[in-house]
Amino acid sequence: MAEQIDTLGEKIVGAFGDSAVSAKVIVNMMSEILDKTSDMSDDTLGLELATDALKLENLFLEQTRGLYSSMKEEGSLSLGWDDMLMSLANEHESNVYLIGQRTKKA
DSSP states (O other): OHHHHHHHHHHHHHHHOGGGGOHHHHHHHHHHHHTTSOOOOTTOOHHHHHHHHHHHHHHHHHHHHHHHHHHHHHTOOOHHHHHHHHHHHHHHHHHHHHHHHHHOOO
């Protein structure tokens, strides 16, 4: 995952400039994302964690699709961006499947 983050960060800086990865921007984005998850405590059950993980994976895929569509529409989707976004989507779709199996009710 660290390699994914590094690659994504480099591409974001290349396409949108240094300000796109400033600490303030990143913290604000993380806060918005974390607001969509449950509060955690020592009593949080594994199923609750998996359910939140599934929400986050689906949110990531939604954001990835949005970025892909926007870049394609404006003509800024290079082969490298296309390849990276497709690869990320593939990995996270696998995560959705696996976590979905974990959260499936019997």
